[in-house]
Amino acid sequence: MKRLAILGSTGSIGQSTLSIVEQFPERFQVAALAAGRNLDEAYAQAVRWRPRVVSVGSEELAGRLAPMLSKAGVGGIDIVYGTSGTVACSTHPEVDFVVSAIVGVAGLEATHAAILAGKPVGLANKECMVAAGEILTRAARERSVPILPIDSEHNAVHQCLRVGAHAEVKTIWLTASGGPFRQLPLEKFTAITPEQALKHPTWVMGRRITIDSATMLNKGLEVIEACRLFDLTPDQVHVMVHPQSTVHSLVEFVDGSIVAQISVTDMRLPILYALAYPERPASALTFDLAALRHLEFEQPDFERFPCLRLAFEAAYKGGAHCIALNASDEVAVEAFLAGRIPFMGIPGTIDKVLASTPEAHPATIAEVLAADREARQRARELIAG
């Protein structure tokens, strides 16, 4: 029985994780839930799952949750809040496995604390790996703590890597749907509206990741994440546009063999894989191979998707540049969604923030968070003009 801490339990990945727990009650138990501002859902989850500890976003929300649970006759649950609350969830002694699914750098401290406490981590939060990948993977290696990727692409790579040794890996190929603007002519990119950018062809996701898919910055973050997770150089990581999102990624070995992973586009599959690893429980998440007809592939266009180029530049520089890439993108995406900058203002902002970022390699989470705040500030100032 694996006892889980779910960081970001009310979000999309958190809810999918709980649906997996529901399907496999003999394998998984919920020991800790860390939510944010969605109090009603946090309450409902606490009542349904009876964890040992629940964390919410603020002291005020924690103060409101306590009487709600008492009124429902639910006792024995510690109620905590904020960053220290999330850390209490991820390091709880009765937790065997931590699902890190808080969006953005907010989940960083709790994820780091989980690794320091020796807990295996299922990582759905790519910003953690982009901003602090060097720190997290070093800590994980020193303590032999597995980090299992929950992203569909990295999960696919993790599966394919089992076919050979690390030294035998030549390159990995992350597939990308190409987003809604894969075939849009370059001159029309300036007029892209938030409504158009929010329509993703194959995956239903949160707002920032949907925009990041449209700019392909998301794939760029995944390139950096892949370098960190799998100990590869940026030269070893390629992006392949694959509109059907059927092949989730490919690994090419030095002998010439390439191994690819295929599955339904449903996050429950990588979640189940990470939770049950190294076992594979039978699931109903079946891809109908008999109905497979054709798969298309093409090379990404770095001119129409400058975010991808910027991400590779950051990947080569590492450290502060990766932090700045992620931070400035988040600020720029918010500004784009608020109608304050055009679509191509997103790479424009990132480009300028990266250009003014000094080369540095933060060695602690506090330094990472400081560099993150500083980059956000520069991005805001640039956008405010």
Added chain:
Amino acid sequence: MKRLAILGSTGSIGQSTLSIVEQFPERFQVAALAAGRNLDEAYAQAVRWRPRVVSVGSEELAGRLAPMLSKAGVGGIDIVYGTSGTVACSTHPEVDFVVSAIVGVAGLEATHAAILAGKPVGLANKECMVAAGEILTRAARERSVPILPIDSEHNAVHQCLRVGAHAEVKTIWLTASGGPFRQLPLEKFTAITPEQALKHPTWVMGRRITIDSATMLNKGLEVIEACRLFDLTPDQVHVMVHPQSTVHSLVEFVDGSIVAQISVTDMRLPILYALAYPERPASALTFDLAALRHLEFEQPDFERFPCLRLAFEAAYKGGAHCIALNASDEVAVEAFLAGRIPFMGIPGTIDKVLASTPEAHPATIAEVLAADREARQRARELIAG
């Protein structure tokens, strides 16, 4: 250093194996070569590779080879012949690994003897597995002798299986190019000539296997081979038509993940994999993923390719039916190439031979060979009318 016995050294797989040995002199050495009737090539190989033992097809050929080698000043090579000669090669004490690449059941005894002697086998001879798979795999399991498939499809499956446990395999999907008649209307099948059938769209191979690809009997033999090699039921083995021959096979796991192997269509890659397993040496056999554009898949048509249906029937019955399938096909293909029966006479002959085959499970190689001879005899009689 692995010291190899190459059974079928002058054939296509044998020569490709020698080209791999040439590329990796620090890894592989030639200890034994078993050739057939191509004396000049056997002589040239003996001179080039200086094995401990060379086998040729007959006493007469052995008698001619000895003075040729003496004249060239090449000594210290034992010259043997016939089935006992091939067995002497496959069981030679200085052999660490046996490449079984003699076409047809002729290589059966030597392959069985290699397994009994505890030698790992790289198997390029699918007829061995079809006719005597139950005997060979039992012997290999009892002695923990690995059998590494050199067929591109089974080699792909072997690679993909490393991604999970045997009990986690749901189905495997062997890809098939579909051969030259994939899109030919059914009514035109009766007029197919040997010349048309000998033109394979993606692989250059021997005559029988090329015709077997055109009837898809080859894929049927591979279904049976896969059942034996990977301990699967025929229900677990599917065929998928994939005209590009880029994806060599796929394995579907119970959790819903599917893993596929992609590579160039060059037999040297599966040979290198089998020889070096579990390592993957760097090779120049590179597939250009950046040039990948589209992959097509379709379900096989059992009406136009009745050989595939017959093979599944034989797979379910096992034993004597698998032997009869292979034996009657070989006889029928010869008759077709000689212009004595039409293309659809191949499945017609097999169907009748299978129908008159009693259910039986030969327990020794001698029984297998007797059943094989008997089925060939029935096929010849049927064709003679």
